[in-house]
Amino acid sequence: MVKKVLKFGGTSVGTIDRIQHIANIIKKEQLNGNKVIAVVSAMAGKTNELVKMSNEISEEFNKRELDVLLSSGEQVTCALLSGALIKLKINAQSWLNWQIPILTEGDHTNARIVNMNVEKINKFLDSNGVAIIPGFQGISKNGEITTLGRGGSDATAVAIAKIFNADTCEIYTDVDGVFSTDPNKIPVAKKIEKISYDEMLELSSLGAKVMQSSAVQTAMMYDIPLEVRSTFTDRKGTKIFSQENIDYTKSVTGVAYSKDDAKITITGVEDKPGVAANIFEPLSKAQINVDMVIQNISSDQKTTDITFTVKRDEISKTKKILKENSKINYKQIIQNEKVAKVSIVGAGMVSTPGVTYRMFRALSDEGINILAISTSEIKLSVIIDEEKTLSAIKKLHTIFDLD
Ligand code: ASP
Numbered sequence: 456m457v458k459k460v461l462k463f464g465g466t467s468v469g470t471i472d473r474i475q476h477i478a479n480i481i482k483k484e485q486l487n488g489n490k491v492i493a494v495v496s497a498m499a500g501k502t503n504e505l506v507k508m509s510n511e512i513s514e515e516f517n518k519r520e521l522d523v524l525l526s527s528g529e530q531v532t533c534a535l536l537s538g539a540l541i542k543l544k545i546n547a548q549s550w551l552n553w554q555i556p557i558l559t560e561g562d563h564t565n566a567r568i569v570n571m572n573v574e575k576i577n578k579f580l581d582s583n584g585v586a587i588i589p590g591f592q593g594i595s596k597n598g599e600i601t602t603l604g605r606g607g608s609d610a611t612a613v614a615i616a617k618i619f620n621a622d623t624c625e626i627y628t629d630v631d632g633v634f635s636t637d638p639n640k641i642p643v644a645k646k647i648e649k650i651s652y653d654e655m656l657e658l659s660s661l662g663a664k665v666m667q668s669s670a671v672q673t674a675m676m677y678d679i680p681l682e683v684r685s686t687f688t689d690r691k692g693t694k695i696f697s698q699e700n701i702d703y704t705k706s707v708t709g710v711a712y713s714k715d716d717a718k719i720t721i722t723g724v725e726d727k728p729g730v731a732a733n734i735f736e737p738l739s740k741a742q743i744n745v746d747m748v749i750q751n752i753s754s755d756q757k758t759t760d761i762t763f764t765v766k767r768d769e770i771s772k773t774k775k776i777l778k779e780n781s782k783i784n785y786k787q788i789i790q791n792e793k794v795a796k797v798s799i800v801g802a803g804m805v806s807t808p809g810v811t812y813r814m815f816r817a818l819s820d821e822g823i824n825i826l827a828i829s830t831s832e833i834k835l836s837v838i839i840d841e842e843k844t845l846s847a848i849k850k851l852h853t854i855f856d857l858d
Pocket residue numbers: 464465496497502503528590591604605606607608609
């Protein structure tokens with residue numbers, strides 16, 4: 456017998472038909488002799504709708520009340536799913552955050568789960584019951600309702616898998632799993648069978664958003680194996696675990712891209728110690744996340760150009776801070792928002808020589824100019840002209856044997 460946490464996302468509980476469908480998935484698991492804890496999201500779009508309603512009252516809607524409001528979406532799906540299972544003659548019961556309780560720490564709308572009472576639910580599982588738990592929420596030590604940040608049902612599923620010592624944690628969603636690149640753009644994209652936590656994090660922060668990143672980080676920290684799979688097919692999903700469990704036959708696992716970066720070049724800055732620090736210190740104090748940085752070699756030993764990237768929606772803030780910075784002298788600030796970041800990600804890269812040069816050669820064969828580069832152990836990213844994104848992804852996907 457296996458103890459399973461099954462998490463169902465918003466689209467999987469988006470209609471009554473779908474709730475009945477997942478009730479059948481759960482029933483099958485239970486008839487196979489497994490103990491099931493189901494974690495549910497709110498119906499797709501529900502949380503957004505609630506946020507919108509609160510905004511109509513005030514853009515600065517009280518955070519405590521916002522948590523009470525937002526947590527209601529999952530309360531609805533919990534009860535509907537439990538009722539659907541009971542109709543199928545399964546012994547099911549829903550629990551709300553305070554009934555368990557799911558204890559959280561941290562601010563309203565951004566709390567994290569620290570503990571949970573397991574006794575009642577374990578007893579119920581032992582009596583052949585299916586427990587249904589709302590994702591995305593908990594209760595603070597003062598008894599206040601809290602939520603875990605958007606997409607937080609994944610965090611609930613991972614926390615439950617850990618605290619209940621489950622054997623598996625399956626994330627049911629509306630895609631088949633994690634793909635080697637965006638399947639909507641590149642039809643030859645392939646579903647990845649196994650992927651490490653680190654690779655998953657790199658791929659998801661770069662666009663393949665299948666799971667909340669912080670939930671993947673928690674799973675990594677406690678070594679909780681995950682599986683992402685589709686609610687709507689029987690196909691196998693993508694298994695996510697630690698790198699040691701994976702044999703890398705390929706150097707690159709996936710090609711990701713994002714179009715929310717912008718490039719800024721400051722020309723004619725003095726080439727002397729302390730200048731870079733003077734440029735970036737105020738940006739970091741303003742919480743602006745600088746991604747790639749390049750400094751050209753100065754040809755006259757006096758001045759140089761510094762190029763860096765920030766998120767596109769932070770570009771005006773960034774420019775304002777640069778212009779108000781009295782510690783730096785420069786000629787000009789040039790911005791380019793029509794850029795894209797394309798990355799190859801793979802834990803197999805470490806042990807394969809020549810990946811870097813193959814990426815650069817492939818891009819040059821396509822006539823693509825590289826505007827900035829950054830590397831880490833399992834990722835190599837370049838900034839290129841936005842218009843060339845698709846041809847870059849296609850080419851890289853092919854030359855690294857992913858088609
Ligand atoms: N319903 C919440 C949201 O939309 C939590 C989740 O779906 O994971 O953010």
